[in-house]
Amino acid sequence: MSNPIIKYIVNNHFLTVLLVIGIIWVAIQLSGILILVFISFIIMAALAPFTDFLVKKRFPRILAVVIPYSITIAILVLLIFPLVPFLASQIQLLFKNFPKYIDQVAKIFNLHINSSNTNFLGSDINTIGMNALSVTGKIFSGVFSTLMVFVVSFYLMLQREKLKKQFASICPKKYQQHVIDTIALVENKIGYWLRGQLILCFSIGFCTWVGLALIGLPYALPLALFAGILEIVPTIGPIVSAVPAIIVALTISPGLALSIVILYIIIQALENNLLVPKIMEKAVGLNPIVIILGVLIGGKFLGIIGALLTIPIIAMLVTIIKSFKPSNQL
Helix, strand or coil: CCCHHHHHHHHCHHHHHHHHHHHHHHHHHCHHHHHHHHHHHHHHHHHHHHHHHHHHCCCCHHHHHHHHHHHHHHHHHHHHHHHHHHHHHHHHHHHHHHHHHHHHHHHHCCCCCCHHHHHHHHHHHHHHHHHHHHHHHHHHHCHHHHHHHHHHHHHHHHCHHHHHHHHHCCCCHHHHHHHHHHHHHHHHHHHHHHHHHHHHHHHHHHHHHHHHHHHCCCCHHHHHHHHHHHCCCCCHHHHHHHHHHHHHHHCCCHHHHHHHHHHHHHHHHHHHHHHHHHHCCCCCCCCHHHHHHHHHHHHHHHHHHHHHHHHHHHHHHHHHHHHCCHHHCC
């Protein structure tokens, strides 16, 4: 049987409740660190198949871990980071002018929006933008945080099998192999999700940018980035991402706005019928309503980062629950 202390705590409901409350309180206090560790785990899970492939090809494990991480960092440094200043200036300009666009669109439909409301909206948009940039900066763009994420994920990968066994060792012996298998399932599910989601976000963002640029819509790059990011939220994300582009287009001409609507419909049709079935077939299969509610709840408690991490957290919990159904237990 398991440790007598653990058995006593489980059988004592009062102590169990106190323990659960204590764990929740500690988790809240350490939420920043836990988020960093979870992001590191997601990166490790996404890169694990590449490391496993190199190990099977008889590469030394340290080299099999270093190669995919080096390639990932090189892509970030050489291709993505140089675009950040230009992209930030475009986003700031879009936020600054967006209230004017709303006012112009309102006049087209004979609606009256006084300047105070417009300024209030602009203030809200600027606040949202600053908060988003602030959170993103603290978690992802901050040099120290970014470095820590990669360092932690690197060591998680390096000690991956050993950590699984150590974690499983706290469970009764007859369940230890099942715990190891469950951790592997979680890794696979989250890894598939991140790899598939990155491909989808990039594909939708790139196609949107090309389409908007060819049509000649201002702020094509930040609007495309918005579409790529909101691709994470199924169903409602693509609809929300189209709204700013349509508003900007309406300030130029109704015909341009109609072209933008058609463009977004075509992109989403291609995504739903071509990209999603091929890319996400092995990834997270969750009900869109569950995902939307989860994103809203995550955003409420942890802001932008909470909204983005909600889906892998739900996928992890669903995988664990399914794995430990009575019919599946050893």
